[in-house]
Amino acid sequence: MLIPSSAAPLAAADYIPHLPNAGRRSFVKYAGAVAATLTLASCSKHNEVPGTVNIGSADGGALNFAYAQEQLQAAFYAQVLAGAYFGNLAVGSAEQQVFAALALHQRIYVDLLKATIIQGKAAPIQALTADFSAVNFSSRQDILRTAAQLEDLAVAAYNGVARFFTVPAYLLLAAKIVSVKARHAALVRDLLTPNSFVANDVVTLTEGTSLERAQTPAQVAAAANNFLATGSKLNVINLA
Amino acid sequence: MNFLNILTQLAEVDPDVLDRLNPRRAVFSSLGTVAKRSAMAATPVLLASMFQKAYAGTNAGDPVEIFNYALTLELLESDFYKKMQASPFFATASAADQAAINQIAKHEASHVSLLTTVVKGIGGTPAAGVTFKTTTFATLTSFAKQLEIAQLLEDTGVRAYKGRATDLQGIADVNIPGVGTINPLESALRIHSVEARHAAHIRTMRMQTAWISGSGDLDGADNYKGATPESNVTQAGFNLTTAGIITPGVTYTAADVAASFDEILTKPETLALATPLIGA
Known part of the structure; x- marks a missing residue:
């Protein structure tokens, strides 16, 4: 079943209304029931190019860049959890647990990065509006393929933006997150295609160096923008 | 303040x-x-x-020291996988598992080669001759037991690279003959994430969660007990298990928070784990 058109585009779940006892289980219920109706006001004052979100420069920009990736992924997994494929998985089955965990991890990253940006006296970017209208959330193949794209993209994003951090604590935080993203990426790739956790499209196998393939922030933004609605597309001009 | x-x-x-x-x-x-x-x-x-x-030690931030440290760990991993491939138990593994180990072994060998070139390129003498102790390897009497050590080595590798990331911060791009211009931090992180992919896959082969969950069969091992343990729930000064700490009404469990972040091992912590495994 496709997500009803009235539900799209989805916003990344950000600050949410009161949810008593919102642990994992109730988050799953919550995400299923409510995520599709969440819309959030913009709080950014830095849109220099109309219709784009300028993520800023230096440490604030690098944190916001990570925050944008996590918002995008959080919106994706919230929609997965609200969708037919997830709904039909047996409770306690491996994939059900994987998607529930991934959704929860993303929420934690979104929350923590926003809080860290505010704590650092920088301005967090607005709550982004994702557009996954091209993804069929009743299709395992579609979900896993998109999950792998987003997880691989996030790893490349963190690796590529690391050099813009000047504050050691921020670099350390990013490093603590990126290896878990790489674990996510390996897992969803393996679910999609067994043993594809380090395939040539993400690791430089043909070059013989066996490094994660690099992407500049501009390349990551261009790929991420394919999943972001008009008005939420990322502008990384100050991160170069 | x-x-x-x-x-x-x-x-x-x-x-x-x-x-x-x-x-x-x-x-x-x-x-x-x-x-x-x-x-x-x-x-x-x-x-x-x-x-x-x-106030860190005088060697903090010396790229030769950092990359030689990474090289030492890669040499150990690379030799371990070579011993795995040569072991009679390797043939007992499924074709898919053998293919995965072969792929990972290739990566470790190319990391050794790359890091050797980098250390030379920045004027250092590359570490060499680091091997996994034969007598210890001989105690691993099944493919499954070998995979346990592989998991520990990979997760330790992830945490060791992470532990040195800030020591590479701000170091300028450098041209390495035969490699090209690299950003030392980015190059290290591009190995770090590949190691994390290895760790995830090996954990999956062993029916563990891809991430360090605090409930895996090896999660009580010394490798996961650095000064900052994997059970840490405080990140960037926020205790993420505190009710409503970030989002009003939302409380995350300690297990979920801990699973979302990989922690570091310092160099002394890593060497304390790795040194007993190194030998003839």
């Missing part, structure tokens, strides 16, 4: 503190910009981190 006051007081006690803080990282040289003022956020975690940096 007034961060600049603290710096002033430190400078009175130790006139070199500003020099110690300043030279490699331009954290304090351009506090005028809004973004960099985040350096003045003056949270305890941030302060602690900066002062650890400022």
